[in-house]
Amino acid sequence: MSKKSSSSSSGELASRITDLLTYGTGTVMGGGLFLIVGAFVIGSFGALRAKPEPVALETEAVPAAAPAAANAPSPAPAAAATSPAPAPAAGGGADLLATGQRIYSTVCIACHQPTGQGLPPMFPPLAGSDWVNVKKPDRMIRMVLHGFTGPITINGAPFTSLAPMMPPQGGALSDEQIAGVLTYVRSNFGNKAGPVTPEPPPPSIRYTSAGADVRVSTGSWLRMGLGIGMAIAGVLMLGHYARQALPQTPLPVVAQITGDLEVTERSGQTVKLSALRGKVTVMACLYTVCPHGCAAVVAQMQKLNAAYRTRPDFHLVSLAVAPERDTPDFLKAYAEGVGAKPEDPWWFVTGEQQRIWDYMTHELQLQAPVPIPEEKRINPLDFYEHDLRLVLIDRQGRVRGYYAVFHPQPEIATLMTEKLGRDVQRLLDNPAE
Numbered sequence: 001m002s003k004k005s006s007s008s009s010s011g012e013l014a015s016r017i018t019d020l021l022t023y024g025t026g027t028v029m030g031g032g033l034f035l036i037v038g039a040f041v042i043g044s045f046g047a048l049r050a051k052p053e054p055v056a057l058e059t060e061a062v063p064a065a066a067p068a069a070a071n072a073p074s075p076a077p078a079a080a081a082t083s084p085a086p087a088p089a090a091g092g093g094a095d096l097l098a099t100g101q102r103i104y105s106t107v108c109i110a111c112h113q114p115t116g117q118g119l120p121p122m123f124p125p126l127a128g129s130d131w132v133n134v135k136k137p138d139r140m141i142r143m144v145l146h147g148f149t150g151p152i153t154i155n156g157a158p159f160t161s162l163a164p165m166m167p168p169q170g171g172a173l174s175d176e177q178i179a180g181v182l183t184y185v186r187s188n189f190g191n192k193a194g195p196v197t198p199e200p201p202p203p204s205i206r207y208t209s210a211g212a213d214v215r216v217s218t219g220s221w222l223r224m225g226l227g228i229g230m231a232i233a234g235v236l237m238l239g240h241y242a243r244q245a246l247p248q249t250p251l252p253v254v255a256q257i258t259g260d261l262e263v264t265e266r267s268g269q270t271v272k273l274s275a276l277r278g279k280v281t282v283m284a285c286l287y288t289v290c291p292h293g294c295a296a297v298v299a300q301m302q303k304l305n306a307a308y309r310t311r312p313d314f315h316l317v318s319l320a321v322a323p324e325r326d327t328p329d330f331l332k333a334y335a336e337g338v339g340a341k342p343e344d345p346w347w348f349v350t351g352e353q354q355r356i357w358d359y360m361t362h363e364l365q366l367q368a369p370v371p372i373p374e375e376k377r378i379n380p381l382d383f384y385e386h387d388l389r390l391v392l393i394d395r396q397g398r399v400r401g402y403y404a405v406f407h408p409q410p411e412i413a414t415l416m417t418e419k420l421g422r423d424v425q426r427l428l429d430n431p432a433e
């Protein structure tokens with residue numbers, strides 16, 4: 001008992017969540033896209049500083065001040081005039097320079113050599129290079145950040161490398177380290193250009209966590225939040241698709257109808273509800289003059305009637321809560337009023353009140369109607385308080401669900417309405433279920 005109810009409520013919850021995510025046909029593509037973009041945004045979290053600024057490498061516009069000889073491939077081996085030892089920093093800070101030397105001797109040294117003379121014609125010299133000795137180091141920074149390949153002009157002369165590939169360091173080195181290595185290169189090997197400082201950090205939020213001071217960039221927060229949000233949306237949308245595409249857990253069996261009810265149809269014919277075995281049936285308890293939710297319930301029945309009126313295995317039943325008023329003639333006029341044609345699969349039945357009420361409570365397991373005393377009626381036609389839920393019954397006469405399509409909370413009413421439509425379709429599609 002408890003097992004059954006918990007599994008049905010968790011199924012309902014899942015279906016509510018997915019109902020909220022009904023995006024129509026683009027669900028899968030949208031979900032995948034969200035997931036990828038979200039993951040990408042989260043992934044790029046650590047690479048904030050590498051601005052995707054295009055590498056604009058101008059090989060012309062070269063200051064011709066540096067001696068052309070330093071660039072000639074031939075004198076390289078003998079020209080180790082400068083020492084690779086750290087030179088005193090000219091305002092760049094000793095830390096920056098020490099970092100720079102460490103990076104140079106681990107990353108750059110293999111190509112540009114301990115002397116900074118490079119290895120012509122493979123690797124160009126940094127010593128005396130106009131790329132290094134410019135006032136504004138922007139071009140040099142971009143080159144180290146993003147890498148560079150192609151014919152290059154150094155000090156006005158073309159340098160044609162056999163391995164024309166300067167590897168990008170933006171992913172491997174921090175701003176601090178890049179600024180350091182550039183400062184080191186610019187103040188060594190005879191170069192005398194100024195230090196390169198790391199960019200000031202982006203605006204950040206400062207807060208204290210467990211006594212420690214923490215700084216977090218606002219940009220990072222936004223991107224992180226956005227990324228996580230998109231990834232969650234992606235997962236949910238894919239989940240929605242999977243739920244539709246994969247086999248679902250069957251609808252719960254709430255009750256088995258064992259008894260029968262003989263009633264009078266609006267046509268005047270006597271019918272038995274057991275005659276509807278073999279059909280998917282939706283039943284509701286109504287009374288024609290109901291001033292409240294009955295109209296909402298009938299509206300749903302009208303929709304179902306319109307959708308399935310041609311199906312021989314579908315049927316609707318309106319049971320009269322107040323048979324003393326709802327005589328077959330009354331029901332006939334009412335049925336016409338709500339657009340139910342005589343040939344539609346929709347019975348409007350009435351009969352002996354106690355037997356109808358017993359069927360409602362014992363077989364359909366709805367709540368028993370309660371007469372409203374005259375002094376408590378808000379409306380003079382408020383005769384009964386009664387259970388307005390629609391009941392879904394399968395081909396074997398088993399109750400498979402209740403649907404409060406009239407509900408004080410409109411969101412729930414909407415979800416219930418959608419679930420009713422889905423579940424009816426499911427039972428019609430799967431006769432074995």
Ligand code: HEC
Pocket residue numbers: 103104107108109110111112122123124125126129130131132140143144148149150151152154159160161163164165166167169181182185
């Ligand atoms: C794998 C070899 C290699 C490594 C490692 C390397 N470079 Fe280069 N570098 C090159 C090549 C090749 C070029 C010329 C590119 C071309 O011709 O396309 C170059 C060009 C340059 C230039 C501009 C030309 C010049 O000679 O002034 C600078 C500045 C530079 N590199 C700095 C560095 C720094 C700083 C590092 C270390 C962070 C580094 N490189 C690591 C191969 C390398």
